[in-house]
Amino acid sequence: MSSARPRYLIGIDNGSQSSKVTVFGTDGRVVSEGRAALRPYDTPRPGVVEHPDDDLWTSIGAASRAALAAFDGDPADIVGVGLCTIRFCRAVLKADGTLAQPVMSWMDERVGLPYRETDPEAARVTTSSGYIGHRMTGEFRDTAANYAGMWPLDPDTWQWSDDDAKIAKLGLRRELLFDLVLPGDVLGEVTEEAARHTGIPAGLPVVATANDKAVEALGCGLRSPDTLLVSLGTYVAGMATGPRNVADPRDFWVNYAAEPHAYLYESGGVRRGMWTVSWYRDLLGEEASARARAAGLDVEDYLGAEAAKVPPGSEGLMTVLDWLAPGEAPFRKGTMLGFDGRHGRFHVYRSILEALAMTVHETTERMARELGTSHREVVVSGGGSRSDLMMRIQADVHGLPARRAAASSAAGLGAAICAAVGVGVYADFEEAAARMVRAGEVFHPDPDNHALYRRLEAVHRDVRERTDALYRRTYDLFG
Incomplete structure (x- = not known):
């Protein structure tokens, strides 16, 4: 050739x-x-x-x-x-x-x-x-x-x-x-x-x-331990990379990387994460779809634009995303609490996005403490990263610049990078990633919003302690 x-x-x-x-x-x-x-x-x-x-x-x-x-x-x-x-x-x-x-x-x-x-x-x-x-x-x-x-x-x-x-x-x-x-x-x-x-x-x-x-991490260019990847998929979690297999970690688990003998450290996450966003979108039904069409937007962009008008913190409306209970606590259910007369459908939508960000921030902070590392930026991938509102929330909750993954399919790009190395287009993974991964748009945190979210997180992490006893009782009734 x-x-x-x-x-x-x-x-x-x-x-x-x-x-x-x-x-x-x-x-x-x-x-x-x-x-x-x-x-x-x-x-x-x-x-x-x-x-x-x-x-x-x-x-x-x-x-x-x-x-x-x-x-x-x-x-x-x-x-x-x-x-x-x-x-x-x-x-x-x-x-x-x-x-x-x-x-x-x-x-x-x-x-x-x-x-x-x-x-x-x-x-x-x-x-x-x-x-x-x-x-x-x-x-x-x-x-x-x-x-x-x-x-x-x-x-x-x-x-x-x-x-x-x-x-x-x-x-x-x-x-x-x-x-x-x-x-x-x-x-x-x-x-x-x-x-x-x-x-x-x-x-x-x-x-x-x-x-x-x-x-996906490879396709996002995750190469340095001080970069955190937030993957917005059906399962939402945070990941960082490293060179060693950590035995018996407490606050994360060790995964194999897409490069020989490298590792990913993955935080606890949210099962049915972006699924819950889609679930709520579908609940809104034809009315939301009609309003989106009238505005010349798809439904997700319409909901994001309207939810962006809701103040950070959703005026006290909080969501805890246990729409799929973990195996160790099968009684758990998803929770929305704090409703009053101020709240409407866009508060609910924003609250779900904030819950995703706060949950991952909490688990990745624990992971970083155990690893003895810190993060200087967040890369966000998956379909949810196309939302400007989601990107702003990620930046504000983490208090770090949040960079959108440029690839529409980061896992597809990562697979192509492996193929490029395997067939000799590039000499190694370092060269292939440098040539094939491009940076996406960066969103910078608002210090006031970050301070608000830190206070809200302290409440959010305590909700399960209050609701677990109630859900144990309803589990006997409804499963």
């Missing part, structure tokens, strides 16, 4: 709500993209949350075909594919690599327990990335960096444990496990069958990445 010809990279981002496939230039700019929504989860019984049928592979195929249909370059100039999928899923495969049962969601209680072999056809147990990687390449190879959780992975070596008893304790056998590679390693090549399904040219190298949060 002539050096004068352009080169392109594909980033696959299979998230919790949709699959996004993006074609990037080697400068990190988006050339074309496609998206396909995931179907609603199947919940056939309590504790079981599954992706219906073959939904992950189906949605990736639809998103890929859309991205390639919109690509006006020469497919021969696409040089690699980076694969990123949802973390904490579990896939049980037959010997031919097809699903023995539906893929378990990260919300399925079984993924937090040792594997139980219930299907006589089960021949492999893997992650969502292992399953999709096999569909793409035909290989039983997976990234080590997506095996946080109930897996017999040595967190220091990133290899399977050499202790058969430990493997057995997790309900597994060595022959059930995939071969491991590191982020930036080639998993295999796109098969003819996968090419027909996705539209991606057969023979392209498919490169391993990591879990979706780690790949």
Whole structure:
């Protein structure tokens, strides 16, 4: 290939709500993209949350075909594919690599327990990335960096444990496990069958990445321990990067980064975080949609513009975001308190955004204290970062400059960065990130607003102590 010809990279981002496939230039700019929504989860019984049928592979195929249909370059100039999928899923495969049962969601209680072999056809147990990687390449190879959780992975070596008893304790056998590679390693090549399904040219190298949060962090340019990433997704949390595996942390947990033998430190977070924002938007229904259309805005922009007129602190209206109770406190419910005659629908909307920011600020402050670090800026990624109001709230609550991630799909860009390293477009992750990640708009904190939020946070963190006893009583009535 002539050096004068352009080169392109594909980033696959299979998230919790949709699959996004993006074609990037080697400068990190988006050339074309496609998206396909995931179907609603199947919940056939309590504790079981599954992706219906073959939904992950189906949605990736639809998103890929859309991205390639919109690509006006020469497919021969696409040089690699980076694969990123949802973390904490579990896939049980037959010997031919097809699903023995539906893929378990990260919300399925079984993924937090040792594997139980219930299907006589089960021949492999893997992650969502292992399953999709096999569909793409035909290989039983997976990234080590997506095996946080109930897996017999040595967190220091990133290899399977050499202790058969430990493997057995997790309900597994060595022959059930995939071969491991590191982020930036080639998993295999796109098969003819996968090419027909996705539209991606057969023979392209498919490169391993990591879990979706780690790949998102890479696509946001998270390279320094003094930068905090706030990821606004279905799960909202704060992340920082570091070089060591911290044993038994109290106020955070250690995740594998999308670069070999690097780590992410992740704070406690909000389950159904941005889901709650969407939930409230949908509750407002057609009236809000009609008002948005009349203003020439989409619904989120309309709600954000109106909520921006509400004073910081929402005039005392507070939200505690337990719309999905944690496993250790199944009785908890979401709480909104402090209503009086001043409050309307936009107070509620702003209060939800403030709750997301205050919850993450509290948990990331605890994480920073334990690590002995401090943060000089916040990078905000995910769909919620498109909201100027959300960005201002993040800056004011953290008391730090808040920078919007420039990439529309940070995980997709992170996957493309891994692909760029894997196929030799760039020599290493440092060079690839420097060339492909661009800075977004920066929002600076208002000192008065920050002072107000610090006082409000002191109240907000005490709410659960007051409401837990009440919710224990209602849990007996309603579950």
